[in-house]
Amino acid sequence: MSRPTLDFRPILRELTDSALEVRQTLRAALRSVLPPEADFTSRQIADPLGLDKTLGWRCLRIATIADVAGILGSLPGDKAWRKVLESLARRGCPEAQLTSLAEAVETLTNRISLRGLSRETLKVIAAGELDDQGQQEALHRIWQQQFESARLIWGVSARADIGAVLVAPSAEGGMADIAAVTLLDELERHRDGPPWNIHVALGVHETATTERLQIETCPFLPQWSRPDVLGEELIGDVIRDRWRFDFVGRRPDRTDGIRVALSETLRRVGPLTAGQPDELVSHAMPHGLPAEIAIFDVFLHRSIQPSATPYAALYATIDRVASGAGRRSWPETTRLPLDSRTAELDRIDLPDSIADLSDTYREILAHATATLGGSLTDFRVHRTAIPHPPLPTTTVVRWGLPTEA
Numbered sequence: 001m002s003r004p005t006l007d008f009r010p011i012l013r014e015l016t017d018s019a020l021e022v023r024q025t026l027r028a029a030l031r032s033v034l035p036p037e038a039d040f041t042s043r044q045i046a047d048p049l050g051l052d053k054t055l056g057w058r059c060l061r062i063a064t065i066a067d068v069a070g071i072l073g074s075l076p077g078d079k080a081w082r083k084v085l086e087s088l089a090r091r092g093c094p095e096a097q098l099t100s101l102a103e104a105v106e107t108l109t110n111r112i113s114l115r116g117l118s119r120e121t122l123k124v125i126a127a128g129e130l131d132d133q134g135q136q137e138a139l140h141r142i143w144q145q146q147f148e149s150a151r152l153i154w155g156v157s158a159r160a161d162i163g164a165v166l167v168a169p170s171a172e173g174g175m176a177d178i179a180a181v182t183l184l185d186e187l188e189r190h191r192d193g194p195p196w197n198i199h200v201a202l203g204v205h206e207t208a209t210t211e212r213l214q215i216e217t218c219p220f221l222p223q224w225s226r227p228d229v230l231g232e233e234l235i236g237d238v239i240r241d242r243w244r245f246d247f248v249g250r251r252p253d254r255t256d257g258i259r260v261a262l263s264e265t266l267r268r269v270g271p272l273t274a275g276q277p278d279e280l281v282s283h284a285m286p287h288g289l290p291a292e293i294a295i296f297d298v299f300l301h302r303s304i305q306p307s308a309t310p311y312a313a314l315y316a317t318i319d320r321v322a323s324g325a326g327r328r329s330w331p332e333t334t335r336l337p338l339d340s341r342t343a344e345l346d347r348i349d350l351p352d353s354i355a356d357l358s359d360t361y362r363e364i365l366a367h368a369t370a371t372l373g374g375s376l377t378d379f380r381v382h383r384t385a386i387p388h389p390p391l392p393t394t395t396v397v398r399w400g401l402p403t404e405a
Helices: 008-033 042-049 053-064 068-074 078-090 095-114 119-126 133-154 352-371
Strands: 156-169 175-189 196-200 234-239 242-247 258-271 280-287 291-301 308-316 343-345 379-387 393-400
Touching (some): 008 042, 008 053, 053 078, 133 156, 175 196, 196 258, 258 352
Antiparallel strands (some): 175 258, 196 242
């Protein structure tokens, strides 16, 4: 007899609409009682409303993150929701906004209840975060074991796989320009094999206004790469109008490690304001190379005020190469647990295990920002760091386009 299966797709679609409605109404209610100049932080929410730190943090996440799974994983219980609503009312939240929030919360909780969904089932559906420390440690051990196996099975590895996307207003205004940076450090072969794809040039959902810089301009940056020329240890070529780079292997006489630095720029990739409520931008970083750590940074120009802050999710994919060819969406049914959270940083220094790359990374980023007509100080950085990312997977970071006033 076959085992019954739970079809997550209609459930997730139903919960997605309700969860986004809670986010919209909670954000509007909080804005109505906070000072106009206030940034959304857990303390700035908790203190004025008289909430404890944990509940303030939950409100912050629900109101800001660009991720339905994160919203579902942050929902407070009934008593906590009543406390939030009562606190908003005491602070003078307009009755219409308070009513909208209460109705949105009731709709979501009712749908969860009618479906008979437990917290455990919600976590499975959302493949959300691992709150239990034991679960986190077990996951990290499994991922490290997979890295050790993958580098021997696939025959290649890297110490660090670092990617960054920088988003800035175009010179004409109203549209976005994007620069992308890749830094791969200590590429190594563990057995003989064919060239291994390590990068395919930046791709976007093409629009009539998208302008790629001249394809003849190679993204390879010799100043920060070892070797500083292509053709033997590293090879690169234009395939189907996109640059592709492969790692061949390290020469026997090389004493230092292989390092690859790349930078590319796209102009006018899309509008900088939302055409519909909760319109999200997605940036993807495929993982097709065993790496000790992956860093995915999203730099947003300070003039861009996202309606939802960047938030990462991890998806299982069958794309081995970095192109993610043909992939424009990531089904929630392929989502994997990820306890690495996207955080806004004051500094762009890299984690301790790869801190020696910080200066090099900063110089490459400065080179990239110069192509956008600015400097690093013009941007806020949102970082997702994943030790030993499982393969093949893709990290997707989403954020909300600003809405016009």
